[in-house]
Amino acid sequence: MQNVRAVRTTRAEVRGVGMFRGLVSPDEMTTSQRDKRERVLEAAVRLLVDETPDRVSVKAVSVESGVALATIYRFFASKDHLLAAALLHWEAPLEQAAAALADADLSPVDRLVAIVRRGTRSYLRIPNMLACMVYAATSTDPQVREIMVELRLSTERALRSQMIDVPADQQHLLSEIIQALWWDLLVAWHGGRQTLTQGLDQVNQAIHLVFAGLVAPRSTPPAGDSRPHRARGRRAPSVPD
Numbered sequence: 001m002q003n004v005r006a007v008r009t010t011r012a013e014v015r016g017v018g019m020f021r022g023l024v025s026p027d028e029m030t031t032s033q034r035d036k037r038e039r040v041l042e043a044a045v046r047l048l049v050d051e052t053p054d055r056v057s058v059k060a061v062s063v064e065s066g067v068a069l070a071t072i073y074r075f076f077a078s079k080d081h082l083l084a085a086a087l088l089h090w091e092a093p094l095e096q097a098a099a100a101l102a103d104a105d106l107s108p109v110d111r112l113v114a115i116v117r118r119g120t121r122s123y124l125r126i127p128n129m130l131a132c133m134v135y136a137a138t139s140t141d142p143q144v145r146e147i148m149v150e151l152r153l154s155t156e157r158a159l160r161s162q163m164i165d166v167p168a169d170q171q172h173l174l175s176e177i178i179q180a181l182w183w184d185l186l187v188a189w190h191g192g193r194q195t196l197t198q199g200l201d202q203v204n205q206a207i208h209l210v211f212a213g214l215v216a217p218r219s220t221p222p223a224g225d226s227r228p229h230r231a232r233g234r235r236a237p238s239v240p241d
Helices: 011-019 031-050 058-065 069-075 079-091 093-103 108-125 127-137 142-160 168-190 196-215
Strands: none
Touching (some): 031 058, 031 079, 079 108, 108 127, 108 142, 108 196, 127 142, 127 168, 168 196
């Protein structure tokens, strides 16, 4: 996979932030504003199908969506903020896809693998969205970081919906492990260090191993061993969100 240049905000777009310091929160938007915001996000995703993130300008999104540039800057503080929001918007169907797996003839662990595969195929269809993800994950912009937290929580909800046999107090830990494995796969693929098939195979094996360790039945002490029995999987230490 070819390298994709990182997202860059132009000076003109930075000046746009200064024009509108008071952003309108999605929760405070009118129906008309929410519709316009939706059009802006859909336009950004459409542009990213053919253009790398650094070639997608806020002005281009304005033209594509039919929403005034000034209005867009009431919704998003910068181009980086806009593209991160477009990424979250584009990823939203993953939760619905995970819910649809409830009726699939798959084991719980295979459903987790299926979620990863479906999400990865989405990046295969629009590789430029992965460039947005890679950039946003290392951004220090507060609005971008807030969106990345939302994205991580959305992915966790999708994964936890299939953790039927995993103890409730270990579901967050398993989600963190899977997301770390998934992230490593995407970054390696993005950097051309690994093929998608190789990465998915490794993630598949790793998820099965971790899942088996968390849901394995209690071990049986050797004959004649009078020591107190302990479960194979100890309670995991709390992991900060």
